[in-house]
Amino acid sequence: MYFFEKALEFIFLPCCGVCGKLGESYLCKKCGKELEKYVVYSQEETIKLHVFQYKDLVRKLILDYKFNDKSYLYKTFCEFIVKNKKILDFIKSYDIIIPVPMHPARIRKRGYNQSALLAKELAKSLEMKVYTNVLLKIKNNKVQSTLNKKEREENTKNVYKLVKPEKIKNKKILLLDDIYTTGATVNACVKELQKASVKKIGIFTIAKD
Numbered sequence: 001m002y003f004f005e006k007a008l009e010f011i012f013l014p015c016c017g018v019c020g021k022l023g024e025s026y027l028c029k030k031c032g033k034e035l036e037k038y039v040v041y042s043q044e045e046t047i048k049l050h051v052f053q054y055k056d057l058v059r060k061l062i063l064d065y066k067f068n069d070k071s072y073l074y075k076t077f078c079e080f081i082v083k084n085k086k087i088l089d090f091i092k093s094y095d096i097i098i099p100v101p102m103h104p105a106r107i108r109k110r111g112y113n114q115s116a117l118l119a120k121e122l123a124k125s126l127e128m129k130v131y132t133n134v135l136l137k138i139k140n141n142k143v144q145s146t147l148n149k150k151e152r153e154e155n156t157k158n159v160y161k162l163v164k165p166e167k168i169k170n171k172k173i174l175l176l177d178d179i180y181t182t183g184a185t186v187n188a189c190v191k192e193l194q195k196a197s198v199k200k201i202g203i204f205t206i207a208k209d
């Protein structure tokens with residue numbers, strides 16, 4: 001029995017999402033320190049918080065997270081976030097986390113919605129609510145990264161839809177996205193969420209470009 005338990009422990013040993021080191025956690029001490037260098041805490045109007053600057057190591061991690069099947073990186077990001085009191089206080093000043101939705105066709109292709117994975121893990125760690133069925137993406141639009149600012153705004157029109165407004169009425173909603181660039185995506189989502197007479201809407205992103 002003892003051997004069996006030890007073997008299980010080995011099988012489920014966490015590994016650092018950045019360097020792959022086994023055993024310590026999903027983010028080892030060394031890589032945690034490295035990530036600290038990219039922290040920007042660019043907090044605007046007290047309702048927006050972007051954790052990192054989108055460059056070098058952070059850019060590579062997010063690209064891997066979204067496009068190279070490294071979905072497990074949500075654990076690494078979550079671990080970094082929950083160890084940071086300033087970021088934690090910001091998140092906890094809201095009631096419900098809502099990840100920016102992806103179109104079902106794109107989820108099928110990628111296999112996961114990276115923002116939803118992180119939102120669920122954060123909500124679990126912080127004992128908060130997370131809703132993925134209130135705000136939907138109803139149009140499979142072009143990928144934003146290929147477009148300029150004006151095109152991005154045009155591309156996000158009539159793309160998101162609020163479906164269960166009663167679930168978020170009078171609540172403080174934190175909208176979670178991976179990268180903040182021009183703000184076109186989050187602005188389109190905020191516009192929909194506002195239809196539910198919410199108390200407050202905040203924006204939380206992993207990185208700001």
Ligand SMILES: [Zn+2]
Nearest residue numbers: 016019028031
């Ligand atoms: Zn590491």
